[in-house]
Every structure is written in structure tokens, then in C-alpha cells.
């Protein structure tokens with residue numbers, strides 16, 4: 001099976017079984033998604049979703065968040081991982097958006113990664129989810145599932161995974177492919193005990209082939 005055929009099998013499978021895949025973070029606008037994604041580093045979406053309503057109520061937009069003090073914001077964030085850093089990042093992000101982007105959240109990866117707390121993965125999420133740009137955010141699930149399926153070969157870093165995936169996934173499908181791979185990793189292709197018995201990707205999966213050979 002060629003790499004192209006392998007990708008096609010995976011894309012066909014998810015288009016049939018997960019045509020509406022989307023982020024599980026709850027948000028109403030770009031500001032809310034950006035806050036949620038910054039908070040989601042090393043933390044579950046479920047926990048972030050429990051935390052964000054109170055933040056959005058008190059700080060409904062960039063200008064209000066830019067005026068928050070550490071002591072105001074920290075109590076709203078303290079139940080999630082790395083609350084100190086995340087509190088500083090959110091306030092720093094809002095201040096930079098106000099000072100350097102006229103209060104508008106930028107729409108490109110190179111600009112977004114300048115914001116405190118925003119790395120390449122977060123910038124790829126924002127630009128693909130909000131603007132449907134063909135940017136692939138690689139988290140631990142995307143990294144693992146892509147390798148197991150054989151979509152990537154010897155990828156050592158998230159950036160290598162991103163580059164290999166982008167070679168074969170059509171531009172217009174990149175934004176949804178990100179969710180396909182994340183959700184598959186979260187619910188089926190689990191890190192420690194993948195549920196191969198209920199996975200429709202077995203016929204082309206390299207990891208499964210090794211398991212049964």
C-alpha cells in the first residue's frame with residue numbers, strides 16, 4: 001500500500017464516520033477559543049470547560065482581560081494545571097493584543113506565536129478552527145495516532161509530524177483532519193491500551209499489523 005493510498009483510506013474512513021468532528025472546547029468567539037486553548041496545555045478539555053465560564057463572565061473580551069491583575073485572575077484558574085504561568089500568559093496575551101495588534105487577535109501563525117502562552121500548536125489550532133487555514137496542530141494524540149497508522153514515518157518531533165501530514169492531506173481537509181486524529185486518539189487509539197477491536201482503521205494500521213504478526 002502506498003502512502004497516498006494509506007492516507008486516502010484514513011480520510012475516507014473519517015469522512016464517513018466523523019463528518020462533523022470539531023473541538024470539544026466550548027467557545028463562542030475567537031477570544032474565548034484563544035483563552036481556552038492557552039488553558040488547555042497539559043490539561044483536559046473537560047476541566048478547561050469547567051473553568052472558562054467564570055473567566056468569560058468576568059472578562060468577556062480582550063480589553064477587560066488586559067486590565068485584570070494576577071490576583072484577580074488566578075483564583076479563577078487555580079484548579080487547572082500550571083495556574084501561575086497560565087494566569088501570567090493570559091494577562092500578557094491580552095496586553096500584547098491591545099498594544100501591538102490594536103485590540104484585534106491576529107489571524108496568522110507568525111503573529112499569533114508572538115503572544116505569551118501561544119506556541120505553534122495553539123496558533124495552528126486558532127487559525128485552522130476559526131479561519132480554516134490549512135495548518136495542522138500536532139498534540140500528543142495526533143503525534144501518536146499518525147505514527148501508529150503509518151501516516152508518518154520516524155517523525156521525531158511535532159513539527160516533523162505536521163510536515164509529513166501536510167504533504168498528503170488535501171488543504172481543504174486539514175482543519176477537520178486535526179480533529180479526526182485528536183478524537184480518535186482520545187477515545188479509540190488510547191496511548192496505553194488502544195481499542196483496536198473496535199477500530200475501523202485496522203486494515204491499514206501498521207501498529208495493529210505488528211501486534212497480530
Ligand code: SF4
Nearest residue numbers: 189194196199205208
Ligand atoms: S488499529 Fe489500534 S493502533 Fe491502529 S489506529 Fe486503530 S486503535 Fe490505534
